[in-house]
Amino acid sequence: MANKKVIITSIPIVIFTALVVVFWFSLGNDPTELPSQRIGKEVPEFRLSNLHNAEEFFTNQDLPNKPFLLNVWATWCVSCHVEHPYLVRFANQYPIPIIGLNYKDERVDALKYLQKGGDPYLFSIADEQGTMGIDLGVYGAPETFLVDGNGVIHHRYVGVIDNRVWNTIILPKMKELDPNLEQLEAAE
Amino acid sequence: MKKLILIICALMMAQLAQAVIETYDFDSEEQEQLYYEIINELRCPKCQNQTIADSDAPLSRDLRFIVQQKIKAGESKRQILAYMQERYGDFVLYDPPLQPANYILWFSPLIIFLVILAVVVARVGRRKVTLEDESNRADKEKGE
Numbered sequence: 624m625a626n627k628k629v630i631i632t633s634i635p636i637v638i639f640t641a642l643v644v645v646f647w648f649s650l651g652n653d654p655t656e657l658p659s660q661r662i663g664k665e666v667p668e669f670r671l672s673n674l675h676n677a678e679e680f681f682t683n684q685d686l687p688n689k690p691f692l693l694n695v696w697a698t699w700c701v702s703c704h705v706e707h708p709y710l711v712r713f714a715n716q717y718p719i720p721i722i723g724l725n726y727k728d729e730r731v732d733a734l735k736y737l738q739k740g741g742d743p744y745l746f747s748i749a750d751e752q753g754t755m756g757i758d759l760g761v762y763g764a765p766e767t768f769l770v771d772g773n774g775v776i777h778h779r780y781v782g783v784i785d786n787r788v789w790n791t792i793i794l795p796k797m798k799e800l801d802p803n804l805e806q807l808e809a810a811e
Numbered sequence: 812m813k814k815l816i817l818i819i820c821a822l823m824m825a826q827l828a829q830a831v832i833e834t835y836d837f838d839s840e841e842q843e844q845l846y847y848e849i850i851n852e853l854r855c856p857k858c859q860n861q862t863i864a865d866s867d868a869p870l871s872r873d874l875r876f877i878v879q880q881k882i883k884a885g886e887s888k889r890q891i892l893a894y895m896q897e898r899y900g901d902f903v904l905y906d907p908p909l910q911p912a913n914y915i916l917w918f919s920p921l922i923i924f925l926v927i928l929a930v931v932v933a934r935v936g937r938r939k940v941t942l943e944d945e946s947n948r949a950d951k952e953k954g955e
Binding site: 654727753760 | 899
């Protein structure tokens with residue numbers, strides 16, 4: 624009977640401890656971050672104009688044959704302004720192609736922005752209607768997709784890429800996709 | 812004072828009613844009904860506790876536009892929901908499908924209910940036994 628009492632009184636303590644553990648591990652989770660549905664799938668088919676030349680069109684055939692980053696940005700996106708200088712620096716420092724997807728933006732504004740802040744992109748796709756953004760499941764710029772040489776998406780990062788994100792998430796994952804990058808050092 | 816509060820309340824309601832700005836023309840009454848049914852069942856991926864019918868976010872506006880286009884093109888509700896799910900995951904559905912990943916969502920209330928029920932039944936059952944024991948004992952004492 625005494626045993627039973629011990630069990631019953633310990634139930635609340637066990638539940639409490641379990642909750643503390645669960646909540647503790649949930650602290651680092653961002654509930655606004657959604658898992659991408661495009662992981663393991665190819666970049667959705669697109670045919671969109673060059674940001675720098677509305678007459679010229681890009682399709683999936685124009686994507687690089689080696690692993691690259693697809694960065695979704697816009698001039699109206701405040702965090703993108705924070706991220707931009709990092710992208711310019713990483714583009715100069717690392718042999719990893721970054722392709723820009725200018726999402727629901729004014730072409731003139733976007734070009735001015737790139738002229739002023741520097742252009743980190745191998746080329747820039749203009750998604751004026753946001754169709755490709757929706758096909759990619761974009762819900763909050765900036766978003767960056769890690770794509771392999773066959774055009775298959777392996778990871779999506781939602782939010783600003785700074786040194787910490789680059790060194791702990793982007794670079795390690797790109798090294799997995801491309802063994803040639805193995806020797807690259809972390810950004811400082 | 813009461814009047815003032817009423818007026819303030821009325822003004823607040825007016826704001827709520829304006830949440831969805833654009834109106835679309837549909838070919839039929841059923842299409843329009845379907846439209847409202849669907850936009851009230853899709854969650855806005857950006858502003859997470861609102862439906863896309865409720866939300867002012869540009870993304871919600873785009874999604875409403877897509878729903879409207881697809882309804883006009885004659886797509887069924889299932890097709891449209893599948894299109895959204897393919898892009899934004901189960902998350903966009905306010906009525907998530909019954910599949911292994913969602914079992915905990917669907918069955919945890921039932922399981923908790925059953926557990927409570929079991930505990931209650933066990934306790935009540937035991938109390939009866941002890942009551943009987945006590946009355947037996949009382950009878951015995953009387954008999955002696």
